[in-house]
Amino acid sequence: MNKNQVEGRKTEGKGKAREVAGEATDDKSQELKGKADQLGGKAEAKYGDMKSGNKHNNK
Template identity: 65%
Template sequence: MNKNQVKGRANEAKGKVKEVAGKVTGDKSTEYEGKAEKHGGKAEARYGDLKSDVKKETK
């Protein structure tokens, strides 16, 4: 795993926790912030996956 994959998945998990915390407390701001962080983490993890795949193919 490369650093983008690790960081992306960590941000995805952190965002999910924020999203759920926002839903439980009724805080829409925290919920939406968590959703944004989760989706940003997914994007970064996918970038890391792509980067890893390209590196494997070029070897």
Template identity: 65%
Template structure:
């Protein structure tokens, strides 16, 4: 696992927590910020997956 994958999964989890907290408290802004962070984390983790696969394929 490379640093992009770790960071991406961490941001994804953090975003999910914010999203749920926003739903529970009725804070739409926090909910949307959480969703954005979650999707950004997914994208970063996917980038890390691609980076890792590319590195393996070139060996």
């Protein structure tokens, strides 16, 4: 795993936690920020996958 893969997946996890916290507190702003973090994390992880030549993770 390279840095982009690790950071991307870490950002995805933080985003999911933020989204769930937003849902629990009925805070739409936090929910949306969480979803945005997840998308950014997925993009970075995908970049890392391509960079390392990992073609097995095509979700």
